[in-house]
Amino acid sequence: MTKVVIIGGGPGGYEAALVAAQLGADVTVVERDGIGGACVLTDCVPSKSLIATSTRTTYVRESEHLGIHLSSVHGHASGVEAHVDEVNPRIKRLAEAQSEDTHARLVKEGVKVVSGEARLVDPHIVAVDDQRMRADVVLLATGAHPRELPTARPDGERILTWRHLYDLEELPERLVVVGSGVTGAEFASAYQSLGSDVTLVSSRELVMPTQDADAAEVLEEVFMRRGMTVLSRTRAESVVNTGEGVEVTLSDGRVVEGSHCLMTVGMIPNTDDLGLEGAGVRLADNGFIDVDRVSRTSVPGVYAAGDCTGVNMLASVAAMQGRIAMWHALGEAVAPLKLSTVASTVFTHPELAAVGASENDVRSGRIDGRSVTLPLNTNPRAKMNDVEDGFVKLICRQHTGIVLGGVIVGPRASELILAVSVAVQQRLTVDDLAHTFSVYPSLSGSVTEAARSLMLASPE
Numbered sequence: 001m002t003k004v005v006i007i008g009g010g011p012g013g014y015e016a017a018l019v020a021a022q023l024g025a026d027v028t029v030v031e032r033d034g035i036g037g038a039c040v041l042t043d044c045v046p047s048k049s050l051i052a053t054s055t056r057t058t059y060v061r062e063s064e065h066l067g068i069h070l071s072s073v074h075g076h077a078s079g080v081e082a083h084v085d086e087v088n089p090r091i092k093r094l095a096e097a098q099s100e101d102t103h104a105r106l107v108k109e110g111v112k113v114v115s116g117e118a119r120l121v122d123p124h125i126v127a128v129d130d131q132r133m134r135a136d137v138v139l140l141a142t143g144a145h146p147r148e149l150p151t152a153r154p155d156g157e158r159i160l161t162w163r164h165l166y167d168l169e170e171l172p173e174r175l176v177v178v179g180s181g182v183t184g185a186e187f188a189s190a191y192q193s194l195g196s197d198v199t200l201v202s203s204r205e206l207v208m209p210t211q212d213a214d215a216a217e218v219l220e221e222v223f224m225r226r227g228m229t230v231l232s233r234t235r236a237e238s239v240v241n242t243g244e245g246v247e248v249t250l251s252d253g254r255v256v257e258g259s260h261c262l263m264t265v266g267m268i269p270n271t272d273d274l275g276l277e278g279a280g281v282r283l284a285d286n287g288f289i290d291v292d293r294v295s296r297t298s299v300p301g302v303y304a305a306g307d308c309t310g311v312n313m314l315a316s317v318a319a320m321q322g323r324i325a326m327w328h329a330l331g332e333a334v335a336p337l338k339l340s341t342v343a344s345t346v347f348t349h350p351e352l353a354a355v356g357a358s359e360n361d362v363r364s365g366r367i368d369g370r371s372v373t374l375p376l377n378t379n380p381r382a383k384m385n386d387v388e389d390g391f392v393k394l395i396c397r398q399h400t401g402i403v404l405g406g407v408i409v410g411p412r413a414s415e416l417i418l419a420v421s422v423a424v425q426q427r428l429t430v431d432d433l434a435h436t437f438s439v440y441p442s443l444s445g446s447v448t449e450a451a452r453s454l455m456l457a458s459p460e
Helices: 011-022 037-041 044-061 084-108 162-167 182-194 213-225 315-329 359-363 380-384 413-425 430-434 445-456
Strands: 003-007 026-031 112-115 118-122 125-128 131-134 137-140 144-146 174-178 197-201 229-231 236-241 246-250 255-258 260-263 267-269 302-304 343-346 351-356 369-375 391-397 403-410
Touching: 003 011, 003 131, 003 315, 011 026, 011 037, 011 084, 011 137, 011 315, 037 044, 037 084, 044 084, 044 162, 044 182, 084 112, 084 162, 137 315, 162 182, 174 182, 174 236, 174 246, 174 255, 182 197, 182 213, 182 343, 197 255, 213 229, 213 351, 213 359, 213 391, 213 403, 236 260, 246 260, 302 315, 343 413, 351 413, 359 369, 359 391, 359 403, 369 445, 380 445, 391 430, 391 445, 403 413, 403 430, 403 445, 413 430, 413 445, 430 445
Parallel strands: 003 026, 003 137, 026 112, 137 302, 174 197, 174 260, 197 229
Antiparallel strands: 118 125, 125 131, 144 267, 236 246, 246 255, 343 351, 351 403, 369 391, 391 403
């Protein structure tokens, strides 16, 4: 029986464990904090739970056009008030329940779960405290942690990373969010909806510079319309806890005051003290583990998955890397990881979801394609729900009409993108999508309508 030891119990680790167990391996998962890892306990699950609450508050506040009017409650004209002392305990309970459910699933499948810190003694020996375990196959799935600036060290009181947010007992009155990438944008959107006065510090011209430019522009307009202050093309040089609040000094000389500061300036891989160099595992200059498209490291029998590899740092990608590693290690047929089919979502309100090729790929000539963009405010279901912001963008090959990618900005874009993801994965054409029935009325109808537009515009 093949012995598999997995270091790290996040999505990359526990999904790999399930696959390996189903294939008959003897599987052990070593996790120091709890099954689910940071994704479940401090990052993805808690943040999306917080966002679920914030989204509800926005729907209620912006419902007057639907004929819904709210009375004054506790002096709040909107009648909507977020109680963080109730919100955060609920978030923690949800995270712990998800961790316990996943732990139970692993045990049910015959996986051994060991609590502790692990390191490689050599490619086939894993040390956990004083215990040593032999392994035929090792998977490194140790994740990453928030990057810190030397001049803005988080203290958990006023200067925060997102992992501190769920210990707050009161809503930040004036929150300065440093970093306008996906994480910064999500939390800025969420806390603005919950009632904080939010200032977002962005080093670029638009928020979320790695996303579709049209989508980023829509979201920045929504943020500002709802009262957010967006400071573009500047960076935070330092953050000081004054005792009563924070002072954020920017690279252009301005000083922004707030009650709290949330730092979202990237991630650092958890690759220190794992014995990787001694075992011969090659790291990139930034500390991430080098892997190929089937999750192999530079050492035979040692694989890696998830954020510690720096490969498209999403839970879904981590899980797929872990599965691919086990399929490959245990002799199953496997297709290498294909990043061009990965769907991602920014859980702002509205949401931004994308998959595959981008419009920038078309404009730059990297692909021979064409695109169409349909605003959601022409969609009948969107009108019924008073949705004014958002669009559906579809991209296909110039002559064959094969769907290469898409972008959706709107409510539940994370769900709507699945149709485009299937089209990209299965190499469907715009004709295939156009001839697919969609419910009327529905937001998904805009996906098939976009396909019809591209079909009708097909070159001769």
